[in-house]
Amino acid sequence: MTNPSSKNQTNLNKPVSTTPTSPKTTTTSRMNKKEKDPMKIFLPMAITIGLVLCGIIGYLMYTNSAQERALMAHVSELEEAENIRIELEDQYNQALVDLEDMRGESEDLNALIDQQQAELEEQRNKIARLIRDSKKRNVAKEELANLKTQIASYISEVEDLKAQNEMLAVKNDSLLNNNLMLQTDLQSQQSANEQLEEARAVLVSEKEDLSKTVYFASVVQVKGVKVDAFKVKGNGKPVKRKVAKQINQLKVCFTTTVNEITDPGLEKFFIRVINPLGETMALEELGSGMIVNKKTAEEIRYTHVQEYEYSNDETELCFVWEPNMAFQPGSYNVEVYNKGYVCGTGAFMLK
Secondary structure, three states: OOOHHHHHHHHHHOOOOOOOOOHHHHHHHHHHHHHHHHHHHHHHHHHHHHHHHHHHHHHHHHHHHHHHHHHHHHHHHHHHHHHHHHHHHHHHHHHHHHHHHOOOOOHHHHHHHHHHHHHHHHHHHHHHHHHHOHHHHHHHHHHHHHHHHHHHHHHHHHHHHHHHHHHHHHHHHHHHHHHHHHHHHHHHHHHHHHHHHHHHHHHHHHHHHHHHHHHHHOOOOEEEEEEEEEEEOOOOOEEEOOOHHHOOEEEEEEEEOOOOOOOOEEEEEEEEEEOOOOOEOOOHHHOOEEEEEOOOOEEEEEOEEEEEEEOOOOOEEEEEEOOOOOOOOEEEEEEEEEOOEEEEEEEEEEO
């Protein structure tokens, strides 16, 4: 089989004939050229298209890779944000539970816990806002770390206050026990004092009674109380009378009795002359006045007072009373008092 290239090489070495070629030869040559032209055109186009396609594919692959990296970064940011949010909620909720568990009966302690919970909620909301902003996520992490420190500080503060309250409760219990003991001792002392006071009151009462008894026993009794009525004539001589309208002078006499209890000394005898109307006859200018009846504690008027240096003997005492007033007919009573007690009585009649 003959190599075409050899033939072409042979033909090239031969001198070109100047003889006109035949139409057949020309046609064959053109046909060969037409067969070679499509390859020359298609190949560069194919290469160009291939390069373009490779570029497009490379760009698409690069773009897809960048988008995938961006998506992965965004997913990573979202996961990070979610993790921070979960940690935030865990810390916040656990802090609320811990603080609630530490509540007690102390108003100060509960008020502090309410305040701390409100501050924690405010801090939680602040961090939640920072988490939603990707540019401030690092700040959110710092605030989250600060929140953990803040919670620990709050728990410690509550524990300290609770410990103080427990110490105060123990002291209060101790003081309460001491107070109860003191109250018991005080009640016992008061009971003893009351008993002593009652005993003292009894002694005082007995002493008063004894004193009253002794005092009453020291009263000098009188006997033979009698009253004589007189009419004093112009010559000054008194004459006994029984008719009331004729009377202008009374003479009252009584006799003291012996009383060994009474110490010798000055004794006063207060005489009351009581008219038929039950009125005490009294004139202050004639020595009348007021005394207290020790038996009734009543203040009474007396007609006259007679003083005597008593020496535990029997002595008749008399006084004359000229009231310069009209006497009424009827029954008159006479009472004699010593030391505020009635020590003798008498009576007389006027017609």
